[in-house]
Amino acid sequence: MNTLEKCVRILTLFTDETPILPVGEVAEILELPRSTAYRYVAALKAHGLVEESPDKRGYRLGPRILELAATMSRKPLRDLALPYMERVARETGETVILCALRGHVGVCLEKVDGHHALRVAHELGDTYPLHAGATGKAILAFLEPEVQDTIAADVGLQRFTATTITDEAKLKVDLAKVRQLNFAESEGEAIEETHGIAVPIFAPSGGILASIGISAPTYRARGENRVRLIKILSDAGRKITRELKRLGAG
DSSP states (O other): OOHHHHHHHHHHTOOSSOSOBOHHHHHHHHTOOHHHHHHHHHHHHHTTSEEEOTTSSSEEEOHHHHHHHHHHSSSOHHHHHHHHHHHHHHHHOSOEEEEEEETTEEEEEEEEOOSOSSOOOOOTTOEEOTTSSHHHHHHHTTSOHHHHHHHHHHHOOOOOSTTOOOOHHHHHHHHHHHHHHTOEEEESSSSTTEEEEEEEEEOTTSOEEEEEEEEEEGGGSSHHHHHHHHHHHHHHHHHHHHHHHHHTOO
């Protein structure tokens, strides 16, 4: 078997009966040296196709597989999320975007324009680094630390504005805060004079799947309105995650 065939074989080993597999078992089933099996698993992990299980006893299918599965489901993620995004746009007046992981960058899967005359523009299919902006950080924070490190090494921490986080240690502190609060914020980190707020969307397995967020002029995301925006987005994120779990999608 060539490398691609071996990686595909590894992915097909995961089933309802065996959702978690240690590297040693993968090596035994495929009759590979353990070091070779580990190298293939590490490559799959770097692309989000597998991830380490929470108990560190093996590996399970990762968020990228779940994203691909969502596109094939009866009700894809963007269709499921759209009514909730429309509600957020109506209640806040801000443009709402749905983002997911594509390789080592974020991609805009869907957007709903707000009604404010002054708003931040986004386009479907736009890609962007995950470290600069709330929607990217809401995804990056919930990836495995090793994947975060791989992404930082591959893409880098480019500076876009004076507030962009370009120090890896400071970024890790910020991502820890995102995990604790379950939402991300960006104070002009990608576009000056804007404030971004985003919340994660989780797959039924518990892995990170996507994020939804808004990016508004800074003056519209202060004080009580900031608290209101966080509450509305958090409620939408929870409901989308719950709906995904109910349907077994994503």
